[in-house]
Amino acid sequence: MYSASVAGRILNEWLIPHKRSVILKRTQNLDHRRKVKASMGVIFTFPAFLFIFTFMIYPLFTSFYYSFTDYNYVYDKKPVFAGLKNYISAFSDKDFIVTMKNTAVFASSYFVLVMLLGLIIALMLFSFKKGTGFFRTCIFMPIVVPISLAAILFNWVFAENFGLLNFIIGDVLNLQQFTRGWLTSRSTAMGTIVLVTIWSTVGFQTILFLAGLQSISTDILEAAKIDGANALQTITRVILPNLRETYVITGIWAILTGLKVFVQPSVMTGGSPGNATRVMYMHIYDNAFEYFEMGYATALGFILSIIILIFSLINLRINVKEDD
């Protein structure tokens, strides 16, 4: 009884408070550690945050503000707020409308071709396991060539009087009726630029599709085989539906590449013949850096961004289902 009461006293008077204080201390330590951890987190993310803030967020908001101003950065001392004037002017700017149409033609034909070709080449590389190393290298090689350099090289290939292609068609193959000014004729200029862009980028698209194909479980493919599916059925009913996630990435990438086209027409045709290959980014660039109209140019840039966003969302909507 005595010992029980002593034990109880010890427990009540010494052990429990001691334990409480230990627990309290530990909790305080934990809190402190958590706070230190949180602080460290903030400190470590600071450089990245600063970078993003300086080079992305700040310019984004500043340029958004500029898009509502009249601002020629060479002649004007500071931007003057102009409301929606630049956005309204854009849709009455004949040249901008023409470049929108040209960009739409380029982007739509590029999108269809690069998606189809990328997928077909990836399927071929995926199906034929042996001896594909050489072909893989050939297809991926153009990725390492800068697009500007490729455009200059292809200028020489497609030149009317001294070009390699006309030489091969006319002098080697003796098919003179098919020689032409590939980049100076309205019927072929845009198509030629699309082809060069496909050449330059299809390898990357193929890599993405190939990665998607390799992520499909072999069990599914084997199950299809056991169920008696032939090659075409395996592709159309098993492989293609399972590539939905890949379509999201490849689709967005193709939309971006298509709508953001700038280097190829700038180098290969400069927008000629007439305005037939002049695209939106060329018009934006000229307004910004040739005419120094930064206010108007940023408004055009935001219009292009909105168009890209809309198409990217459509792509997401089509390819991502709720259960994903």
Next chain:
Amino acid sequence: MTKKLTLTVLLLCVSMMLVFAGGAQEEAKPLGAAVEPKVVRITGQSWMIQKILIEEAAERFMKDHPDVKVEILTYAEDSVISNYAIDWSRGKTPVDIAIVQGAQFAAQFVARDLIYNFDDELDFFTGDFTRDKFVGVGLESSKIQGVTYEIPLITEAYALVINNKMFEEAGLVDAKGNPLVPKTWDEFYQFAKKLHKVQGGVVVQQGASLQWSVTNTYAMLLATLRGARGTVYGDDGVSISFDNPEFREILRIWKKGADEGVFSKEMYGDHFAGRNSLMANKLAMLVDSGSRWIEGASTLGKESVTVIPFPGADTNGSYGWGTGIIIPKASPAPNLAMQFIKEQLLGQEVQTGTVNQYGKMPALLKYFEMAEDPEWAVMKTIADASGAPPTYKEFSKFQKATPPILQNFLDGRLTLDQAINEFEALVKSLDKSTI
């Protein structure tokens, strides 16, 4: 604690942004520093550095003045120099000398009082460098409202570069074997027709290529107008005028030649295409910068290529321009920069070297005598009669908007009247003030 820290980080970000973004603008300094540093920094595009022999000039200058250092920077394209204006307006500069193409480009800096004028501010035109010693068109293209803001280093003018052998084969030579010079654009077309060769549907020898490119159509138009009428301006003396019988006739001939394939459209998107065809021995006549002849000669041999005036260029002149230097007021060493320009850039080695090696005409008249080839006498005649481009504030819009109009006309998308009206409307829409 975390909130406080986040707030501190945000504040830090904003303050750093302010540091990056601006700060108070400093006034430009008066004529350099009290004691000028012994460094001259010069910038130009890579072709300028190469063809104006800047590296060689820098080495010689440093050898002559061992305590001085010359630094050379290359810039990729014109907008880089435009962006220097931000530094210059704060009284800072990464360069003391910038090589640019004509006062029309320098106008943007003049508008904000960022570059020196060489007349009363730097008093450049003294001793061996008085105005009468410069090639007229080079100096003219360096002025804005009569004030010189650029010192020309090289001059160029549009001319007709021809393949001598093709002229001989076509019988287009006089009794002495010299190539005939077309006096009218119709004659030019007749020459091209004779020179144009097609075999089995393939053009094996192109009659003529004209500078109808997206980058240089404006120059071709100004050269042609000047050659045809002696001026590019209308009655007001300010607006470029296209609506005149001479230019209408020229456009008709160009269209006829283009429709028949006698005049090539190869330069639409590639302003080098004509030069490349010339060098590939596939082109008989090229209307372009006269300096192209030496590039053709370097490949085909000097006996095969020469330069002559295009119709009217010998009497009325052509389009001429200078490539020269500007000095920002932010430069701490404008006097040293001027010394470098006078001793080296306008010195004999650079001026004769650039003409003999690269076909860029000298800025000073005396060096024409030291040019090796007789063609330079022809080019001097053309350059003497030539005119510089207007220094409109919105000249770049003129440069950008003229090629589509001309190409649409040549491709049959615009009638002659529509094309003339579009040219006229374009000129009317431009801000033609200078600064």
